[in-house]
Amino acid sequence: MTTRKNSDNRIALLQGTLDLLILKTLLLGPCHGQGVASAIQRRSEEVFFVDHGSLYLALQRLEDKEWITAEWGLSENNRRARFYSLMPKGRAQLIEKTSEWQRLTRAMGLILGDGTVQNPEEA
């Protein structure tokens, strides 16, 4: 399996969404940068492609804001890697941004979806 079998279907990440995706990935446990990138690609069914330069800058930005923290450790294959983990501030942000995002996608769905997108909570 190759990671780029249909690169035309990939979508560049929207401004501001990368932070949310990083926080969500780290919710599952500490992870290094390469792991975060491949997790995002894998879990989006290869639709999102993460620009690695932007990823590491975003990680650094979140670290500066103290939403996540980082330390050097060893990977499962005994390779040195910088592991990131979620901080309480980041966890709070994740909850808030997720609910905002859901309201947004629901609103977008209502407008774009011709009623085919059903929201089970309100239908």
Place this chain on the structure above:
Amino acid sequence: MAQRKRSGEDFAQEIQSHLELETEALKRQGMSEDAALQKAKSEFGSVSVARERFYLRGRAEWLENLVRDARFAVRQLLKNPGFTATAVLVMALGIGASVAIFAFVDAALIKPLPYESPSRLVNLFESNLTGPRFHLSYLDYLDWKRMNSVFSSMSVYVQDDFMLSTPQGTRQVDGVRVSDGFLRTLGVRPLLGRDFHDGEDLTSASSTVLLTYAEWQNRYGARPDIVGQSATLNGTAATIIGVLPRDFHFAPAAPGGFFLTIAPRDNCGKQRGCHNFLGVARLKDGVAVAAADAEMKTIAEQLEKKYPDTNRNRGANVISLTDMIVGDVRPILMVLLSGAGLLLLIASVNVASLLLVRTENRKREIALRGALGATPARLMRQFVTEGLVLTTCGSLLGIGGAFTAMQALPRLIPVDRMASMPYLQGMGLNARVLGFALIVSAIAGMLFSLAPLLRISFANLRQGLTEGGRNAAGTLWRRFGSNLVVIELATAMVLLVGAGLLGKSFYRLMHVNMGLQPQNLAMMRISGSASRYSTDTAKVDFEHRILGKLQGLPGVTSVALSSDLPVGDGDGLKTIAFAEKPNLGDHNEVNDRQVSTGYFATLQAQMLRGRGIAESDDSSSPRVTIINQTLAKRYFPNESPLGQHIGSDVSKYPLEIVGVVDDIREGPLETATLPAMYMPSNQEPDSAFFVIVRTSQAAQSFLPRMDAAIHQVDPGIATYNAMTMDDHIHDSQSAYFHRSSAWLVGSFAGMALLLGVVGLYGVIAYSVSQRTREIGIRMALGAHRDSIHRMVLREAGRLAIVGIAIGLVFSVGAGSLMRGLLFGVRSWDASVLCAVVGVLAAAALLASYLPARRAASVNPMDALRAE
């Protein structure tokens, strides 16, 4: 937790580890070591770029965001071209007008005069019973200079003109005569050559000359070897000893040109009663103008006692030179600057109000972007960027407009009027004007960046997704905006009425009955050498040769000469008496003119009674005169003036009235014609006069041929003031005054109208955007689109009517205040008032039409759901 700086080395290691991890993952998928490494690297992209971005991350992020914000702002602004164009245009107008006027203020009032410590210079006058600003005699000047203790130096000057001999014939040139120390008093050194030596005015008057920079450039082609050359002035050769600095000007004796010394050894210099000069002096350190004035008045009193014959009632008057030069324009400029400032303020408030309307409509977008993770700070920065982009565009356009206006405006001022304000020549976009423009723009930019922020509560971004913003602040703004619009409309109304009245005055003025047909008249003043044409016979012969030469030119219908031109300053007065009316009293002043046979025919003036001037009216025949209709009516109301006798002396009445001509406008256009009498030039000849030619083609193109023909008669004749009668009337003091005031008030009125319309649009559009829900409910309840349309128009109409009504009251008031400026128009001229009300009503309708249409096209379901 303390922030610790992470090293670039650490970041590089992290990238290295990423590549290793990635390679390993790929190898597990079955790739070879090399291929996996290759792919990991290509997938990562440029490592060096990533490292660079890490190094620069603080700055890079800021810069990147700035660029992105600016690009986004431009996109946002382009998405709504109507809004953007209006805001930029209004801004540009406000900034352009104030910067252009500031440039005038700077040139006239702020930029120091081109002398050393100009504030220490004063101008000296003698005062007499008629007024405070009269000339000094040379002997008084010497006494003032000797007796005073308040001036470190004192000089005199007088404006003069000279006859310059050139290869193309004699030309009249402007100049100044000054005493030896004149330039040293001002603290000015010549750019080339030397200043006048001490005593040079006594030893070698008129044999040395200094040129102004402009004269050197234009007449002598900026020759570097100019010093030492000679110029023949009034028939005498003078050595050019120097060139004055480029920025030098001296308005009291403008336009300058040739600077010669005074000639105090002539007759006038020996008589205390011959007043020929104005004084300029430099105050000693620590002496105030008032103290100098007091001392000079004391000295004048002493001289009055000593020389009672010549110095009775002659005082002294000392005023600061700066006040003398720019005192007249200062109040006008200050009024203009305040007007421009007010316009700018209104323009800014209008743009701010437009921005508020836009912010209101963008609440959803803001909430959406907040939901996508934009922080309040980022959103604020976005608005600030948009405000700055808008301001930058408006300012650049405004400064460009101001620059164009600065080039164009001085050209609207007639040349001789411009010459009396030489300080305006240096006007331009200098550092002070640019600084002013930048400060004004910065303030506007701040206002426009912050205005939208007031209306957005970033803490409650999410509410924006679901709620419309109806709150107290919005209502307050609406009320403030409405009042502002009423004031704007009223101001526009007053200015429009003012412009209309002045415009109509100007029209009436240009169509006043002048008693002549001004089209196709070419005119020129000529002056023959006084020594060559000294006797009356020689003068008459000279006149005949000139007239004969011009009459023979192709395209000439008729020719005439006259001692003065019609539509002049109304000067050339003479006191008269009548043989048949001994008891008329004093002060019977009339205009007197010496004209040739063809004068009335050339002007196409109407003879009413008797005959015109005949060729046979010469020195051998009885003296005759033609009087105008006004003189006939005033002094001979119920009898025929023909055959009656006039004289300028009560004992002698040499002139017989032989004809009456319909009034020719001798004085300014707006003043009633004075009584006038016309004498045959053959009986009172002169060697200097105006020639007037009626041509069959355009008069302007005839002027050069006229000049050449006159010089063929005698190359020593000086010709000047060549122009057509149309231009003469157009450039006359009263036409210039009425035209420029109509233009000035008109341009302010145009800007005020535009601002009023934009303001009205802003307020109505804001109101509609706030009332979308209400409109939706009304429509859901069955209101027709037409009625919504009417509702919005009614709101706009109410503001417009209140504004127009208030404006009307003030217009009539303003109209009667400017009664003195009007000509042939009443201050409550109905046609002007009606036209202005019509224009304002149409403009108001236009401004409210767009928001009304938007309101009427609201979809009730959308409106209700949106709230």
